Amino acid sequence: ISATIDSSGRVVTASSAVGAGEPVQGYAPVFYPGTTQVATAQTVRVGVSTEQLGIDFGLQRVALSTVSGQVVVPNGQSPTTIQIRLLQADSSALGLGQQTARPAQNGSFSFRSVVPGQYTIFAVASVVEPRTPGQAPTPVVQNQSPASPRRIWAQADVFVDGAVPPMVSLTMQEGLPLSGHITFDGTAPQPTGNQRVRVMLNPLGAVQLLGMGNLSTTVDAGGRFTLNGVIPGRYRVSASGAQGWSVKTVIANGVDVLDFPLTIAADERAPDLTVQFGDRNTDLKGVLSDATGTPSSEFSVVIFPSDERYWVPFARRMRSTRPATDGKFAFVGLPPGEYRIAAVTDVETGEWLDPEFLRQLLPASISVRLADGQQTTQDIRVR
Secondary structure, three states, X not given: OEEEEOOOOOXXXXXXXXXXXXXXXXXXXXXXXXXXXXXXXXXXXXXXXXXXXXXXXXXXXEEEEEEEEEEEOOOOOOHHHOEEEEEEOOOOOOOOOEEEEOOOOOOEEEEEXXXXXXXXXXXXXXXXXXXXXXXXXXXXXXXXXXOOOEEEEEEEEEXXXXXXXXXXXXXXXXXXXXXXXXXXXXXXXXXXOOOOOEEEEEEEHHHHHOOOOOEEEEOOOOOEEEEEEEOOEEEEEEEEOOOOOEEEEEEEOOEEOOOOOEEEOOOOOOOOEEEEEEXXXXXXXXXXXXXOOOEOOOOEEEXXXXXXXXXXXXXXXXXXXXXXXXXXXXXXXXXXXXXXXXXXXXXXOOHHXXXXXXXXXXXXXXXXXXXXXXXXXXOEEOO
């Protein structure tokens, strides 16, 4: 028996007794407590100055498969410019369980040494429009939103069982257009023609792993914008360029996607976005004091929403700050709503984003309501 390591780092072993067409055996990546599937892995929590024992699990020998396929591209597009990724289900947040490939000139591609499991194959490419010799560049019209780059994409789900090598067909199609408009809620001067408001779309999860950069465009004179070439997936929306204003809400299908990622489905029309700017901050300030009433800076102050629906990664409603030497603290630019606030010791960076940590804080927290565009004062006394 000989042992080799493939391009993805998997240990692949083959024996001279293996016949043609029989599956190759190999050692799959294993996650605690002993599974090859990220979806069924368990988390291990390690606290400050603690030691976790018994985190034992072993390698697993499995049948490895080759996933092959054909990509069909639009006329004039070379298949070799397309990037194809094979992602294991539920692994996109970790960046694990993925392989990459480039199609051959005839559009064929393959992934080798694939462990059994559920996968999604993504194919993406940016399209560069050819320009005939002597053709002048497209002029930029004043106050007109420039077009985003064209992108083509395809995706397919595939199940690998280690027995029958899967064959996949991918037909590339145009990226989706995402349109919307901006509004202003306030009395400050609105942007003029020389102030260009820009709307940006930042990929998350699987789309981010595809290596496709952010999409952005400027708003036209009528307050409308269009982002072309959007690949189905999850995104974060942001906007900038309005001096004296900040983004207040971004509504898509009745949901504020500043709180939750914008999800664009492959089989649905992209929603119309409403980006609202405001000129008034919603702030919270206060003083932290000890049991004697003396201002203190020995604790961290954590604020988080009362509604657990907002306890999501990268949430804008969950923050932590350290008071100044006079005990004063402040949270600036929070969305209005119902919150809980608490003083804690030994909080680790980012720990206030952990739902389990927030549940432990609930009994010792104070309820506070923040009104839109208002400053609220809430002092904390540590008992």
